[in-house]
Amino acid sequence: SYVLTQPPSVSVAPGQTARITCGGNNIGSKSVHWYQQKPGQAPVLVVYDDSDRPSGIPERFSGSNSGNTATLTITRVEAGDEADYYCQVWDSSSDHWVFGGGTKLTVL
Amino acid sequence: EVQLVESGGGLVQPGRSLRLSCAASGFTFDDYAMHWVRQAPGKGLEWVSSITWNSGSIGYADSVKGRFTISRDNAKNSLHLQMNSLRAEDTALYYCAKGRDILTGRFDYWGQGTLVTVSS
Numbered sequence: 001s002y003v004l005t006q007p008p009s010v011s012v013a014p015g016q017t018a019r020i021t022c023g024g025n026n027i028g029s030k031s032v033h034w035y036q037q038k039p040g041q042a043p044v045l046v047v048y049d050d051s052d053r054p055s056g057i058p059e060r061f062s063g064s065n066s067g068n069t070a071t072l073t074i075t076r077v078e079a080g081d082e083a084d085y086y087c088q089v090w091d092s093s094s095d096h097w098v099f100g101g102g103t104k105l106t107v108l
Numbered sequence: 109e110v111q112l113v114e115s116g117g118g119l120v121q122p123g124r125s126l127r128l129s130c131a132a133s134g135f136t137f138d139d140y141a142m143h144w145v146r147q148a149p150g151k152g153l154e155w156v157s158s159i160t161w162n163s164g165s166i167g168y169a170d171s172v173k174g175r176f177t178i179s180r181d182n183a184k185n186s187l188h189l190q191m192n193s194l195r196a197e198d199t200a201l202y203y204c205a206k207g208r209d210i211l212t213g214r215f216d217y218w219g220q221g222t223l224v225t226v227s228s
Binding site: 001031037042044045048049054086090092095096097098100101102 | 143145152153154155158167169170203212214215216217218219220221
């Protein structure tokens with residue numbers, strides 16, 4: 001089955017740039033979606049189809065995807081960005097949705 | 109405004125059954141695929157099951173296949189998950205999520221979840 005690998009944690013100071021990676025075999029050939037989940041809340045879609053943003057999501061959130069790594073980039077990080085972030089892809093070989101293990105973003 | 113409200117969770121003994129429901133509003137329900145995703149306490153997201161707008165295509169995670177059944181009632185704007193032969197490892201918060209016009213599209217709205225606890 002297809003596996004998505006995320007770092008368990010990423011820490012960044014306010015105002016700096018956070019990069020959260022999502023590794024998978026030839027993930028560049030798939031569409032990657034990213035979700036933000038704050039404590040006690042439901043997940044929220046922040047980036048879809050590698051690099052598109054839903055309405056209402058700040059431009060500070062962006063995504064890229066190439067080769068074996070997709071990346072969620074958050075610029076000018078704020079305290080309110082502290083959350084767990086999950087990547088997701090559709091695995092057409094198994095007809096299954098797959099989530100990464102999640103990355104906890106800590107704002108120092 | 110899109111709203112998804114899950115219900116039906118609770119405490120159940122191993123081996124028993126439970127039926128979850130998700131009431132949808134704020135969008136044309138029968139235009140979109142729908143999904144169930146669960147999250148065990150302190151753990152990450154796990155996809156459970158998906159269903160297309162017309163129930164023509166359905167998928168299950170290997171961990172629930174043969175035990176869980178997803179269904180929808182487009183006339184009532186509702187999504188369901190029948191869970192049989194429940195195990196301790198099924199204990200989780202179960203989320204309903206709205207998909208796109210195809211099964212492989214993103215999950216653009218999520219409900220707040222309903223908690224299922226499997227324990228004797």
